[in-house]
Amino acid sequence: MSVLLLNDDDVRGRLDARTAVRAVRDALTAAHDGTLQAPPRVRADLGDGHLVFTAGHLRAEELFGFRAYDTLVGAEQLVAVWGSDDGRLRAVVHGDELGARRTGAIGAVAVDAAARPGPIRLGLVGAGTHAWTQLWAICEVRQVTEATVAARRPERAEAFARRAAEELGVRVRAVHAVEDAVRDHDVVVVATNSSVPVLDADWIAAGTHVTTLGPKTVSRHEVPVALADRADVLLTDSLAQAAGYGEPHLFPADRMTALGAVLAGAAPGRTRADQITVFCSVGLAGTEVAVAAALWESAQRN
Amino acid sequence: MSVLLLNDDDVRGRLDARTAVRAVRDALTAAHDGTLQAPPRVRADLGDGHLVFTAGHLRAEELFGFRAYDTLVGAEQLVAVWGSDDGRLRAVVHGDELGARRTGAIGAVAVDAAARPGPIRLGLVGAGTHAWTQLWAICEVRQVTEATVAARRPERAEAFARRAAEELGVRVRAVHAVEDAVRDHDVVVVATNSSVPVLDADWIAAGTHVTTLGPKTVSRHEVPVALADRADVLLTDSLAQAAGYGEPHLFPADRMTALGAVLAGAAPGRTRADQITVFCSVGLAGTEVAVAAALWESAQRN
Numbered sequence: 001m002s003v004l005l006l007n008d009d010d011v012r013g014r015l016d017a018r019t020a021v022r023a024v025r026d027a028l029t030a031a032h033d034g035t036l037q038a039p040p041r042v043r044a045d046l047g048d049g050h051l052v053f054t055a056g057h058l059r060a061e062e063l064f065g066f067r068a069y070d071t072l073v074g075a076e077q078l079v080a081v082w083g084s085d086d087g088r089l090r091a092v093v094h095g096d097e098l099g100a101r102r103t104g105a106i107g108a109v110a111v112d113a114a115a116r117p118g119p120i121r122l123g124l125v126g127a128g129t130h131a132w133t134q135l136w137a138i139c140e141v142r143q144v145t146e147a148t149v150a151a152r153r154p155e156r157a158e159a160f161a162r163r164a165a166e167e168l169g170v171r172v173r174a175v176h177a178v179e180d181a182v183r184d185h186d187v188v189v190v191a192t193n194s195s196v197p198v199l200d201a202d203w204i205a206a207g208t209h210v211t212t213l214g215p216k217t218v219s220r221h222e223v224p225v226a227l228a229d230r231a232d233v234l235l236t237d238s239l240a241q242a243a244g245y246g247e248p249h250l251f252p253a254d255r256m257t258a259l260g261a262v263l264a265g266a267a268p269g270r271t272r273a274d275q276i277t278v279f280c281s282v283g284l285a286g287t288e289v290a291v292a293a294a295l296w297e298s299a300q301r302n
Numbered sequence: 303m304s305v306l307l308l309n310d311d312d313v314r315g316r317l318d319a320r321t322a323v324r325a326v327r328d329a330l331t332a333a334h335d336g337t338l339q340a341p342p343r344v345r346a347d348l349g350d351g352h353l354v355f356t357a358g359h360l361r362a363e364e365l366f367g368f369r370a371y372d373t374l375v376g377a378e379q380l381v382a383v384w385g386s387d388d389g390r391l392r393a394v395v396h397g398d399e400l401g402a403r404r405t406g407a408i409g410a411v412a413v414d415a416a417a418r419p420g421p422i423r424l425g426l427v428g429a430g431t432h433a434w435t436q437l438w439a440i441c442e443v444r445q446v447t448e449a450t451v452a453a454r455r456p457e458r459a460e461a462f463a464r465r466a467a468e469e470l471g472v473r474v475r476a477v478h479a480v481e482d483a484v485r486d487h488d489v490v491v492v493a494t495n496s497s498v499p500v501l502d503a504d505w506i507a508a509g510t511h512v513t514t515l516g517p518k519t520v521s522r523h524e525v526p527v528a529l530a531d532r533a534d535v536l537l538t539d540s541l542a543q544a545a546g547y548g549e550p551h552l553f554p555a556d557r558m559t560a561l562g563a564v565l566a567g568a569a570p571g572r573t574r575a576d577q578i579t580v581f582c583s584v585g586l587a588g589t590e591v592a593v594a595a596a597l598w599e600s601a602q603r604n
Contacts, residue, residue, distance in 0.1 A: 003307060005305060007304075007305070037347070037349040039346045039348070040346075041346075042345065042346050042355070043344065044341045044343075044344050044357035044368065045341040045357075046341070046359040047361070051355070051368055053344070053346055053353070053355055054346075055346035055347075055348060055353045057348040059349070064348055064372065064377075066370065068355075072359070072366060073384075073386050073389045074389060075386070075389035075390070075391070076384070076389060078382055078391060078394075080370065080380055080382075082372070082375075084374060087378060088377065089377070089380060092307070092394050092396075094305060094391045
């Protein structure tokens with residue numbers, strides 16, 4: 001049995017959203033019930049930057065592994081998975097596609113758990129990789145009846161809309177004003193690198209679910225602090241990671257609920273249709289390992 | 303340019319001792335002059351064990367990477383190398399062969415630097431993987447006129463001797479008594495898992511070079527404490543790693559010299575033929591990355 005080695009093209013060709021969503025949903029639940037061990041990231045000093053490792057041990061699946069990335073040159077990432085039953089290396093996935101798609105899948109699980117039931121109108125702020133993989137995965141959990149995208153550079157929003165029509169069959173409207181991608185949508189995904197809020201909390205309609213993927217610390221945040229006042233439920237995929245940035249999280253830690261706890265029925269999520277829910281995506285450690293393992297399992301079946 | 307993925311068989315087939323010795327010699331020198339950044343190992347908690355990472359950044363070669371191993375199930379190891387010029391993953395080597403061979407190569411560099419010049423009579427205590435890779439690499443730096451091997455299980459020593467004749471063309475005599483593999487040899491390699499000394503310091507003749515690969519802390523050590531009294535020069539491949547075990551090193555830290563400093567001419571090694579030199583092998587971090595990079599370079603040329 002040889003090791004499965006996959007690059008970005010392989011991941012794009014082989015990873016379907018259903019597989020990714022299922023793998024991260026299981027991992028989120030496992031993080032809640034304690035069968036996923038996902039320790040804080042560790043870093044090795046390379047002089048002008050670091051190698052950073054986020055590890056995960058999925059006890060029930062008898063899998064462990066890690067993601068490695070660097071802050072030296074921003075090289076391609078690496079995810080490795082071993083079986084803990086036989087100690088064999090199963091898969092090595094390199095590049096940036098796997099990480100982005102598992103983040104998309106986590107966001108989709110949050111949407112599925114916290115957005116109002118039924119088809120959705122989706123607003124996207126940002127037209128980069130993360131906006132794309134959120135859309136890719138959300139289409140797996142909900143019917144997207146219409147979508148709107150706003151980006152700092154309009155041509156990127158337009159390219160995003162064309163790609164969505166071609167690859168996902170979703171009609172996406174590119175707009176110039178962020179406000180038009182936020183107001184009057186059931187789900188709003190904010191996926192920018194902005195250090196300052198790109199939207200006004202008042203634009204969020206009652207009943208909306210918001211996912212924030214970009215900066216979310218007290219000094220740098222793409223959504224406004226006031227969003228916490230408007231929100232009824234604040235979720236994150238990892239309370240430990242949300243608390244583990246160099247500086248405090250934008251939102252108060254004591255108001256945050258683990259998505260895994262909601263999935264397990266151990267904590268309330270949305271309880272009324274008019275509530276606003278906010279998901280702060282931090283990228284639960286171990287989820288890359290879970291998705292890489294799912295790719296390995298698919299390869300064994302085919 | 304695709305990533306080079308190698309397993310143990312590939313390493314056995316592709317890695318020659320000359321390449322391994324050259325790569326680790328360069329890395330040892332780079333550790334001395336500061337162009338190899340080799341930070342302390344870091345570990346991520348998997349619950350019932352750890353994932354451990356030893357990283358290295360070879361600035362002059364524009365390479366960085368790490369070795370990963372676990373204490374959960376003792377799974378196969380993984381070494382990954384990136385180019386820091388283009389950020390591309392170059393090679394992934396899995397299994398245990400690479401690590402053992404680079405340890406052999408480090409030992410060979412120590413023999414070349416510290417043993418008396420000329421052909422050698424080699425004594426080996428232990429007949430496992432590490433004894434084997436030391437012999438493999440030492441044959442690259444010195445003519446081995448005769449060799450003797452002793453092991454706790456005599457049949458393993460005999461199998462070792464047969465393999466040495468077949469694969470390396472070296473005549474090795476299997477003996478029952480450790481004393482016979484130690485007395486009257488120019489180089490003695492001790493490669494056991496023993497927690498208590500397997501030899502007597504008085505057996506070491508004047509002029510001998512000794513390498514110890516096994517346990518070497520104050521409470522667990524395969525060579526006797528008294529060896530420090532007999533030794534004129536105590537070397538190690540990493541002063542930081544030798545000092546970084548959970549408990550103190552067998553020998554006083556202030557008497558230890560870095561092998562890289564000797565290679566660079568910055569510290570004296572052996573200065574007289576009748577001196578006893580002792581090399582404490584700890585496995586300088588970054589040397590696995592250097593050897594994996596050398597395998598990648600060979601593959602580019604072929």
